[in-house]
Amino acid sequence: MMLLTLLYSCIGGAALLYVLYRWVIPAVVQYHTGLALLWHDIIEERMLDMLTRSTRPQRLLHAVQKNATRGDPRSVINAIDQFCRHKEWAMNVGDEKGCILDSVVSEVNPSTVLELGTYCGYSTVRIARLLPPGAKFITLEFNPKVAKIARQVIAWAGLEDKIQLVEGASGDLIPKMKEQFGVETFDLVFLDHWKDRYLPDTKLMExxxxxxxxxxxxxxxxxxxxxxxxxxxxxxxxxxxxxxFKSHLEYTKVEDGLEKSVFLG
Structure with a gap:
């Protein structure tokens, strides 16, 4: 009888923990900036890394390979959005802000693009699929392990020929753009890397x-x-x-947004 009671208690406790993990905590943190980042970007990620013996970028790549069609950028974007909304949050620009990104890229129709912060390649794919033929697109990623995942996501989307992914620190690579990469100026720059690098990298580009x-x-x-x-x-x-452009932090209800700035010379 005691063993049966203990078994029921374990099952009930496990069920409660699952409900808390899958629904209660995500619902609570949806509207709170600090809690959302603490839960999704630290606690949940570390817990799943330990349980699965993999990393979030690896799990995201698996979702793409399982659910997206090779050579179809739209299906890659959809697979990542579905993964991040229903399985595990990730720090992509996301579907809501992604639509704003799409509209800016379409409006500018750039021939030269620089992305600071590739991460797993989500925004890279969103941008590249909208670029005109012959456009030059350079994306910089500091973390080589993440860059390896991004290359596979980009290849799955069939866009590897349109994108030059460069590994390294933005502060080291920006001064080399003209001499090493053959770019005189950029029509569009998407900043989505370390937040404390936005200002120094902008001044460096100037x-x-x-x-x-x-x-x-x-x-x-x-x-x-x-x-x-x-x-x-x-x-x-x-x-x-x-x-x-007012919006929300990717896959949450926390306020966030994009700042579009036109360089006047």
Missing amino acids: ECGLLKKGSILLADNVICPGTPDYLEYIRNSPRYKSQY
């Missing part, structure tokens, strides 16, 4: 002459986790005209 009159900077996560020094600079500098 110093290196990589921005021309009409160049567009599009910055993600300017509210959550936030880039206050970048926003203060970009919104008050006479060299830029900026516009904020």
